[in-house]
Amino acid sequence: MAYAKRTKKWFWRWRNNPLRRREDVAEAWIILALWAVVAVGGTAVGLVTAHATDETLAQLRADRRSTHAVLLTDTPKHMSVAQSAEDKASATVRWRTLDGSARTGRTLVDTGLKAGTRVVVWQDGHGTLVAAPPSAGEAAVEAGALGMAAGLALTGAVLGMGAVVRWRLDRQRIDSWGQEWDLVGPRWGHRTG
Numbered sequence: 001m002a003y004a005k006r007t008k009k010w011f012w013r014w015r016n017n018p019l020r021r022r023e024d025v026a027e028a029w030i031i032l033a034l035w036a037v038v039a040v041g042g043t044a045v046g047l048v049t050a051h052a053t054d055e056t057l058a059q060l061r062a063d064r065r066s067t068h069a070v071l072l073t074d075t076p077k078h079m080s081v082a083q084s085a086e087d088k089a090s091a092t093v094r095w096r097t098l099d100g101s102a103r104t105g106r107t108l109v110d111t112g113l114k115a116g117t118r119v120v121v122w123q124d125g126h127g128t129l130v131a132a133p134p135s136a137g138e139a140a141v142e143a144g145a146l147g148m149a150a151g152l153a154l155t156g157a158v159l160g161m162g163a164v165v166r167w168r169l170d171r172q173r174i175d176s177w178g179q180e181w182d183l184v185g186p187r188w189g190h191r192t193g
Contacts, residue, residue: 021173021176023169023172023176026169027166027169030162030165030166030169031162031166034158034159034161034162037158038154038159041158042151042152042154042155042158043151045151045153045154046147046148046151047147048150049143049147049150049151050143050146050147050150053139053143053146053147054139057133057134057139057142058136058139060133060134061133061134061136061139063124063125064122064123064124064130064133065098065124066120066122066132067095067096067120067121067122067123068095068118068120068121069093069094069095069107069119069120069121070093070094070116070117070118070119071091071093071114071115071116071117071118071119072092072093072094072115073091073092073115074091074114074115075109075110075111075112075113076089076111077111077112087110087111088108088109088111089108089109089111090107090108091107091108091109091113092104092105093105093107093109093119093121095121095123095129097127098123098125098127099127101127105129106129107121
């Protein structure tokens with residue numbers, strides 16, 4: 001058996017062809033526009049999101065200050081078999097704010113510490129205990145991940161809209177074929193064989 005070599009026809013929707021329909025040309029331009037929006041828009045949205053996230057996290061690092069606090073209660077020892085570096089327990093601590101006033105509050109500290117131990121806590125500009133800000137490296141990773149997610153979200157939305165438009169064009173083509181068959185079919189009659 002001889003195999004016919006299949007060749008790919010590039011840009012066939014733009015070529016002059018008597019079988020080319022109006023919907024084919026519209027679909028070609030829509031696909032081109034979609035890929036342009038995905039390439040340019042997805043990149044732009046990703047970069048803007050990453051930059052905004054990086055600025056927000058840098059501002060967070062600038063606004064938060066570390067300070068020493070005194071542990072007022074003992075923290076229990078962790079009883080699990082696998083001890084990790086992230087074992088924390090809630091405990092009451094006393095610290096001084098930036099204006100020098102003493103405050104008491106609860107925060108997460110390492111397990112197994114005794115009352116009177118000095119621990120490092122983080123506070124905002126109002127002296128309220130807050131979580132430690134992400135480091136510059138962690139912020140860069142988070143900004144990159146959020147930027148990529150934003151770009152992928154835009155890509156998904158654009159491709160979803162494109163799929164709906166292509167579905168509508170396919171419905172129009174099928175309806176056109178049905179109308180043409182209604183015109184041509186009766187002329188052929190019921191001749192078989």
